[in-house]
Amino acid sequence: MVWVQHHFPIRGRRTRLSGGALICWVFFMLVTPKIPLSPRHHVFADMRNFLGVPSTLNVITNFPFLIVGVLGLVLCLQGSFFDISLRGEVWGWALFYAGIAAVAFGSAYYHLKPDDNRALWDRLPMMIAFTSLFSSFTVERMGARIGLTFLFVLLLIAFISIAYERTFNDLRLSMMFQIVPCISIPLVAFMYPPKYTHSRYWLWAAGVYLFAKFEAVADRKIYKATHYIISGHSLEHLCLVMVPVLLSMMLMFRSIKIPRLGELKERP
Template sequence: MRRRTIYVWGLAILCFVVLMIVTPAIPQSEAYHDFADQREFFGIPNTLNVISNFPFLIVGLIGLVLCYHGNYFKLSLQGELWGWTFFFIGVAAVGIGSSYYHLKPNDARLVWDRLPMTIAFTSIIAIFIIERIDERKGTLSIVPLLLVGVISILYWRFFDDLRPYALVQFLPCIAIPLMAILLPPMYTHSTFWLWAAGFYLLAKVEEAEDKPIYKWTHHIVSGHTLKHLCAAMVPVFLTLMLAKRSIETERQSLLKTWKISWTKVKEDEVKVETCTYSTVPIEESP
């Protein structure tokens, strides 16, 4: 098992090295800082893009409190507690760092927007490993994954190359929904992961369509502001999941659950289709 783990990590590092060799560097575009909504209210520059980050701070702080207040989330494993602690710290820090960045968007401030996000992303990967693959490996992976996230930010700042950061950001977007569907969960309410992934995907679309959305809404709200609000729904759904879930007594993947449900639906349809009716003659009374 240990040898296989080494092989997996070795293969992952090899794939990363090959990717870095065969793909061109991705520099940070200055146009990235040119957001659609630059209005100022109450003396706050880029007001809506700034204050739309406050939900991250609120949800992050609530999550941290509930992690430790009477073990409200019923986290039974030490690795889980650490993983979710780092996740909620990252979420709360996004609220501060992203607000700071949007007050005066530039590369130097963007570091404090992206660094907390990498903490949240990498923590989630570690949590998934703990819950769905192996508790010990997941716990041991927390610090290395966090370091990978930090290094990806430093690499971008020193070499003006976004490739490592892009990998850290988008790999969880692919891996987490797949793992949520294919791997049997330790806890109930596993579909909340898919809701969180869906809102994050919607947030990325809104981010890409920042200026068109601002135009479509007649300059009321921009895509980037909506992106913040939708992205904040990710920790909201995960917090609700933690509050509602319990130990899964019969561990089976969502894919298997869906297959069983679909099979039952098909069987019911077949029963309805094959149901026959017989006519009973009615005798007339003399």
């Protein structure tokens, strides 16, 4: 079965989607107050020291990111294990797994001595992972050209956001990288049919991500509920690593569902 794209309606939807995202971003920046990085951001429920390692559990719970990121990157570049059919997808997924591996180092480095200077190394790898993930999703749903455009534009915005945060002590731009994927991925999934099977894994991954954010917010309450064994922030790390695990399962099991006109399957 071939899905024939109607050029002008699709372009119109893309324009409306991009314009809507820009309007939402401008509105968010205008109506919300500045969100500075206060010392309270660096205080976590569980900061115990085991064997001379500060905030031990918050540090070691980042290790799974390294395993999943490196393994995913190797399998992605290997070319036959994952069902990746377009060159644009290879770039996006490879950068996603590289970002996940970098999260292990950046977050561990930050939790060893939480402060403003180290905080950017905690956020930047995750922002890169979000950017490349959204690019891969866009390539699948909307086409390689617009997906790769999003990749380079959003990477630029990610670095600008970090510079803005350090210059003006304002977290709003960085926060957008956590909010936007949760909104845009379900929206794009509703507007554009999937090219591959097993697309439900995208929604499962989004649900796991939202649950991880709940654990972070309930950091102290979870720490108390577990009788001070593990905190919500440490559980957030372990929960977040399930996002690339679920997406890796999707890449393993999926297959072409709706070939698009003019889009030939080519192995990178």
